[in-house]
Amino acid sequence: MNEQSLINKIYVKSPFGKEKSVKIFKRTIELLKESIEENKSVKIKGFGKFTIERREMKSLIDYNKKAEYLLPPKDRISFKPSKELIKRLNNR
């Protein structure tokens, strides 16, 4: 499912016009990103939670090369769907 098809579905239900709905959709996503970066966690009711997790430094073994490597730490996004959503998916 593309972004356009998603916007079309939203547009039908919303009171805004098509062009405005597209602009609002894009602006919401940008603001969502910024909030995730600042707060490091964003929760949306009925949908899920976006969080930033840090993976610390760790070692890695390459059995083919018989060598050991050190991986640096890393910050990454994780998404956890809410319980309501999971129920809806599984109770189909």
Added chain:
Amino acid sequence: MKIEEIIKKIASEFNEEETEVSEYFDNIFESLALAFLKNKNVNIGEFGKFKVQTKSDEEGKKQKSVLFSPVKKFADEINHNFTELSPVHVRLLSEKLLAEKLSGDFSRDEDSGEIILIDFEGNEFSPTEEKPDVYKEALIPEETEQEAVFSKDEQKIKEDILIPEDGSHEIVYSHEEHTIKEEILIPEEKKEEVLIREEKNEEVLIPEVKKEEVSSFASIVSEIEESEPEIIDDIIVHKDKILALLSKINIIQNTIPDFDEIISLKKLISIDKKVHSVISTIVKIDKENEQVFETKLMDEGETEIFIPEKSLDERISLEEAKPSELIEEDKVEEIKQEEAVEETIADSEEIPTEKTEEIKEEQKEIEEKHAEINQEKIKEEQEKNLINKELESKLLNMLDERRKIIEEIRKLDEINSEDFLNIPRPKEKTPEEEEKPTNEEEKEKPKQNVFIDEDESLDKPKQNIFVEEDAKQLEELIKYLEFPSEISEGDIIKEDEREEPKIVNNEETPEEKTEEKIPDDIKPKEEIVNEEIQKDSDAKELENLFGTIYEEKKETDDLSGISEAQPHLNNLEMKVFDRLLDESSDKTEEEKPIPDEVKNEEQTSIKELEDLFVNFKTEKTEDEIIKEKEVPEKKEEEKAEVKKTDTIKTYDDIFSLIEPNGNKKNGKNQEQQQPLLAQQEEPKKKMSNDLKIIIYSAILIVIIIISFVLYRKSIYTPVKENKKLPLTAPIDSVRTSGKDSVVFADTEKVNKAPADNVVYEENDIVIKESDEGFYIFFGSYLSQFELAKKIKELKAKKIYPTFDEVNENGKQIYRLKIGPYETLNQARNIIPKL
């Protein structure tokens, strides 16, 4: 920033109410949830992807969940602190460690991020544990210990030294510091040990791996200890670079010292001394610098690391230019003496006189040997060249002889020896006869000179037999033929009464020939043009000589046949044929009137020709037989009928069949006989019957093969697919239990027709039961093309059918089927897809 704040911002920017914006915001995520319910993956640009996944729990139940993977830009923005970092190679693992980790004895948790201190023997320990005495000494690798002893604060942090690729060294990490690019340092706890060790001058334990290196290096060091003990310590510090320099020096052992090698050795010795002198200077410079910095650091109490300003290479370059300043005075003189010696050795070739004489003698001997070898080689080459020339000359002679023989054979192919009968011999030319003029008409016409091309290849069929000299002779002889005036009937020999000549080396001997006396007056014919002969008297005389032709022609008095007669042989050939004829007539040599010319002429060539003619087969070919049978078309006015027999041929028949070129003619076209001096014509190549048969048979075979291939292509044959199941095989067509299931269409398995046990029917679809299972039959086709189309459609739906061939009323019908299935319900569930 929370969601409420987001909504406010949007409302302010777009001048909308917050309620509407909040509803819009909720609609976004509801539509996403609805898409997830439909098992659809959503991709939002510049944000990420949402994927629906199904997982099975421990109980076996399947549960769905949603995964999110951000876009690269978004992920990099979040990981902006660590994007520049990359993984670091730590060490190479030994087989023991790998085996332990593969077996499951994980001594470290990869996810925890903890790092465990490891010994270079592979033994692990933790800093909290009590350190045994053994590990105390072996905690730090050699380099760090030595660096700490000899140059405490001059530790090098280069990765090449600390993290070598060989894996010989093993690294110690600082457990406390969590920096990313952890540079290896001696921990604080161990520095005390290092200082203690300095005072005690304890020995350093060296592992077995490094003993080899140490032993080789120790030998070098021991040699230097005797001379200069102060330098040992400094050399050990710069071990690597010294070894690199020494590696350039290839000391040859157990070799015969040649002149060049002696020089090279002395050069090497000079280089050694240079290196030694350079190193000594470097060491002293370092010491001076160390003393300065040691004073500083000891005062401040810091443990910073010191990197020398100049590298070794730079120092060497500088010190070569100014060695005298830094070296002590006592040693300067020694060094100068050594340098002077080195220059003389390196630059000049002067060597002690005793050795020069020996060396010169050796050189001379070597040069003499080389000269001898070269001379021998030259001689061999010359001999080879001579031999090659001789061989070439012989080959050329052989080729010339071969050509001659082949030409003669070709001439004989055209002519049969048995046909030449009663051919009078040519008369000797007198000089007067040669000078006498010819007819006027003959003068006017240009005489075409025919040449024999000896240089041409033998394969060419040109057979221009005539020669100028022989042609002229024949012309003159014809003019001055002296025929007998009166010829009685008895002189005329008829065809019936004639006897065939005896042929040597031939089983089929013809009838014996009657004794025929060739009168001396008779002369051979000349070259005759197509024009009519002016004198009838000459014609009449010829008639009497050559038998039946001219008897029959008496009525008509047509002499065109005579004009067409054309001799075609040389003098030599004529002579040879005469001999053979005389031999066949069983005449003795005395009776044979052999002219003197034959004896005086080249008898060797004649013998060769005789040998060839003797071996020449006189059997007639089929073409000749056919020609003999074909009666040539003649004009009634001009020619008379010619009676031909298989055994005897008349003079006209002979010359009529043979063209001036020497080739044979068709018996029909006697009128078209060309004169002797006609244009040269290449004989046509006649295909033998055998070649024709082979060619026709080959063409037939090719046609058959092409037709067979086209026939096979026209017939539809289904593609034979692999019987192995793919990983993503559809569930419907796979039988889980029992033997391997039939998934793809195989024509090989068509022969087994299921039993007529109909279990279920629905709208032209029938389910039948068999021993193998339940089959679904859903269509029958007459043509293979329609069948193929249907199969393609079903394969697109991931249904893989088979088909049965059935003959009904003389027609072949193809029935599609799917299966087999274990249960009837499985088969029913597939029907709606069809």
